[in-house]
Amino acid sequence: MPSQTTSSIFVEKKKLSKPPLELHYLGDRVLRQPAKRITKVDDEVRQLARQMLQTMYSEDGIGLAAPQVGVHKQLIVIDIHLDEPKTPPLVLINPSITRQSSKTCVIQEGCLSIPGVFLDVTRPEEVEVSYKDEMGRPQKLVANDLLARVILHEMDHLNGVMFVDRVDNALALNQELSKNGFSVQAVKPVA
Structure with a gap:
């Protein structure tokens, strides 16, 4: 874990009856557009991170x-430590994978943008990522297991890729999406 020296992004880990931001769901074009690099890390970016955390919790x-x-x-x-109120969340700005392990593992994933759908996805077991923290300082992090998977899953979103695009089992994918009211046509398999 990188050393988080500030508490500027600390928010209480609790459910809000009205989260500050609205989630978009599979099928919404907004999820397929690549994100732009953040040129200046300022209070506006920190406020967005705070609101994103409140929405996520x-x-x-x-x-x-x-x-x-x-x-x-x-x-x-x-934040993979939801049950640890004092453990700060991770804020990654302009993240970039600098290395990933050749060893992979298959684990079931889900996504807030595809509620109710959980499917197996193969991903590298370990990654090294460089990014800027909420103060704009360059950071490096080596992550494995769950943290590596969450980083890769979220970084896919920055490139307009969703976890269902990486599912190999077409039958399970079709069944899960249909069962939860999502269109299979919204899936864009990655090569």
């Missing part, structure tokens, strides 16, 4: 990318 999520709330900026918030 309200929806019981562990990761949220700005495009999921209709904002085309390269900003991700992650």
Whole structure:
């Protein structure tokens, strides 16, 4: 974990009856547009990160990318420690994968933008990511297991890719999407 020296992005880990931002769902074109790099890390970016965290906690999520709330900026918030109120969340601005392991693993994923759908996805077990923190300072992080998966999942959102685009089992994919009211036509498989 990187050292988070500020509490500028700390928000209470609780559900709000009215989250500040609105989630977009599979089928919405806004989720397929690539996000733009953030040129200046300022109070506006920090406020967006705060609102994204409040929205994520309200929806019981562990990761949220700005495009999921209709904002085309390269900003991700992650918190895999929902039950630890003192553990700060991770804020990644303009994240970039610098290395990923060749060893992969298959784990079931879900997404706040595709509620109710959980399917197996193969991803690298470990990644190294460089990014800017909420103060604009360059950071590097080596993540594995769940954290690596969440980073890769959220970074996909920055490129207009959704986890269902990476599902190999077409039958399970069709069944899960149909069962939850989503169109299979909204899936755009990645090569």
